[in-house]
Amino acid sequence: MTTLKISPVKLKGTVQIPSSKSMGHREIICSGLAAGISIVDNIAISEDIKATNRCLEALGVKVSEVVSNFNNRCAFKYETGTELQVAKKEVDCNESGSTLRFFIPLGALCNSEITFTGKGKLVSRPLNAYYDIFDEQNLTYKTAAEGHLPLTINGKLKPGHYKLPGNVSSQFVSGLMFALPLLAEDSILEILPPIESESYIDLTKEALGRYGIKLELLASHKYLIPGGQSYKASGRAIVEGDWSQAAFWFVAGSLNEKITCLGLDKNSLQGDKVVADIVNRMGGKVTVPTSDEGYIVNPSATKETIIDATDCPDIIPVLTVLAAVSEGTTKIINAGRLRIKECDRLAATTSELNKLGAEVEELAEGLIVKGKPEGLQGGATVDAWNDHRIAMSLAIAATVCKEPIILTGAESVSKSYPEFWQDYLALGGVFEKV
Numbered sequence: 001m002t003t004l005k006i007s008p009v010k011l012k013g014t015v016q017i018p019s020s021k022s023m024g025h026r027e028i029i030c031s032g033l034a035a036g037i038s039i040v041d042n043i044a045i046s047e048d049i050k051a052t053n054r055c056l057e058a059l060g061v062k063v064s065e066v067v068s069n070f071n072n073r074c075a076f077k078y079e080t081g082t083e084l085q086v087a088k089k090e091v092d093c094n095e096s097g098s099t100l101r102f103f104i105p106l107g108a109l110c111n112s113e114i115t116f117t118g119k120g121k122l123v124s125r126p127l128n129a130y131y132d133i134f135d136e137q138n139l140t141y142k143t144a145a146e147g148h149l150p151l152t153i154n155g156k157l158k159p160g161h162y163k164l165p166g167n168v169s170s171q172f173v174s175g176l177m178f179a180l181p182l183l184a185e186d187s188i189l190e191i192l193p194p195i196e197s198e199s200y201i202d203l204t205k206e207a208l209g210r211y212g213i214k215l216e217l218l219a220s221h222k223y224l225i226p227g228g229q230s231y232k233a234s235g236r237a238i239v240e241g242d243w244s245q246a247a248f249w250f251v252a253g254s255l256n257e258k259i260t261c262l263g264l265d266k267n268s269l270q271g272d273k274v275v276a277d278i279v280n281r282m283g284g285k286v287t288v289p290t291s292d293e294g295y296i297v298n299p300s301a302t303k304e305t306i307i308d309a310t311d312c313p314d315i316i317p318v319l320t321v322l323a324a325v326s327e328g329t330t331k332i333i334n335a336g337r338l339r340i341k342e343c344d345r346l347a348a349t350t351s352e353l354n355k356l357g358a359e360v361e362e363l364a365e366g367l368i369v370k371g372k373p374e375g376l377q378g379g380a381t382v383d384a385w386n387d388h389r390i391a392m393s394l395a396i397a398a399t400v401c402k403e404p405i406i407l408t409g410a411e412s413v414s415k416s417y418p419e420f421w422q423d424y425l426a427l428g429g430v431f432e433k434v
Contacts, residue, residue, distance in 0.1 A: 002411040004421075006398040007430040008378060012257035014294070015249050015423050017264055018044030019073065020242035021416050022200065025052050025098050026207035027237045029178055031078040032056040032063070033106075034211055034231035041068055041075040042239045046416045048096035055103040058091035059084045059110065072419070084182075086112040090150075095120045095342060095415060101171035104130050104153070105179035108139060111156035116149060120386055121342050123149045129164055129172040133157075159185035159227055166195035166221065169337070174204040181213045181229035191221040196337065199271030199311050206269055210234055240265045243272035245417050246295070247315040248392050250275050251322045252427070253297025254284045255400050259427065262294040271311040278319060281305050282326055304328030304371060309335035316367075317349045317393040323369035324358040325376065325400050336365040342415070343385035352382040352394055356401055375400045384409030388416045395424060395431075406434065 019042045029052065031038035043049060053063045053076065061080050068075040084106065093100040093116055100116055104127070107114040127147060134141050139155035157179060164172055173191055180187045191201075205215060212232035216224040241263035253259030266273075266288060276286045276295065282305050285298040303326055309316050316335055323330035338345035350362040357377035359370040378401025384391035391412045398405045413420040424431070 001409055003406060003408045003434050004410045004431045005404050005406055005434045006395060007404045008399055008401045009428060009430045010256040011252045011399055011424070011427040011429055012259060013427045014260040014262060015427060016262045017241040017246045017249070018417055018419065019239040019263075020270060021046060021048055022098070022203055022242070022244075022270065023207070024049050024239045025102060026174075026204055027239055028052050028056070028076070028078070029102060030207050030211040030231055031234065031237060032059075032061040032080060033084070033178070033182070034078070034233040035080055035082060036233040038078045038233045039066060039075055039236040040078070040239060041073070041236055042070045043068075043074045043076065044242070044417070044419070045074045046418055047094050047414050048099060048416060051092065051094045051096040051099040052102070055091050055093065055099055058086065058088040058114065059106060060087040084110055086110045086114045089113055090115040090117060093118045093122060095122045097122060097125055097169070098171055101127070101169060102175045102178060104151070105157060105175045108153050108155065108157045109179055109182055113152060113154040115152040118149045125340055126168070127151065129168055130175075133162065157183065159183045159187045161188045161190065163190045163192060166191045166193050170197040170200040173201050177204050177208060177215070177225070180225040181208075181227065183227045185227040187225045187227065188218070189223045189225055193221070195221060196310050196334075197271065197313065199269060202269045210237070240268055243268060243270040243275060244314040247272060247275040247318050248396055249427075250279050250284075250286060250295075250297050251318050252396050252399060254279055254300055254302060254322060255325065255396070257299055259297045260294045261297065264295055272315050274312050275315050275319070278305065278307060279322070282322065301373065302326040304330045306330070307332045309333065309338065309366070313338050313341070314389060317345055317389050318396055320349050320353065320360065320367060320369055321393050321397045323371060324353055324360065324397070325373055326371040327373050328371055330369040330371065332367040332369070334365060335367065342387040343390065345387065345390065348385040348387060348390045349393070352385075352390065353397060355380040355382050356397055356405060375402060377402050378405045379403030381406040381408065383407075384412045386412050388412045388414070392417065392420055395420075395429070399429075
């Protein structure tokens, strides 16, 4: 475990935002499913992306690294035959919920035994939406106690009318959207309201369209997915910047000094793009670029607001940091799903920020944050809860503390943003290992 002493120094400068992990998963999967050769470039490599590549290799896709056209980024070539087959009977998804939930239906296309394993909180994260489908189709599967990993599947998905609750992870919807077009016959996929994280479903539909997969909207959140389709190789795909990672620097720029964020698509469908609107609504100064110069975030006095987490759960921890030092009381609502992420993020955010002197109250489905514009005291030891977003949020919180903080579990950023500490230093951050 890595422990850092982080000093309260203001951050400023320019940062190249890493590529979107959400879009990286989707581009990689679609490329891997396309017959022939595809290349995906501008990948910020992370443990989650490595897990997705491992799953493709387990399904018979040849994955090899090639030269990237972007500095400090990776590119991968995917070579695929005519159909998926189990090349490795056990595959490690590490701690990546996206990888696991995207690949379970793809593994169930092969009509051959395959076992999915994982680590940390992923072992116990719920998969009931898939188990219900397997039970209905009499597809053979086996789990550890209480439905936990490892999960072994031995059977083949059948075409049919699939119904999924919309208030669980959208990753189940995306997983079926990847797999159902490859069945021989048509299927219907119906998402039952209320719908959460809909923007992630939109990202999947966008990616599928680029690879030649067609979905037909029959009614609100009800899709006809024609069978017998095939993914078309896209040549060289470029992964766009990650708005969920940009959120840390948007908050840092608001609380510290001017920060410019490069590599973001202002027309992105990522739900976390709302961070710019939320920061501005709180009195922030985020300038939308007119060309390629990047988003500019200037420091400002911020104030209370209401933040709806329904479609942007990943940015809630760092927005809580902003709220903790803003004028007034901020309410975060519809955030219950944060309890089943890498950790219980509502509990973790409350616990660790309060150690620094914040005043955060944990509710069943959200948070109430009484702001302290004078800043936080710091001078405490806090823990990342083995969660990358908690670690990065606490690093930003350290910049508005009066005294240094001690952060345990700093290595957890490798799950999604391995270069975070490097970028933190480049923006003037100060820390040392202890």
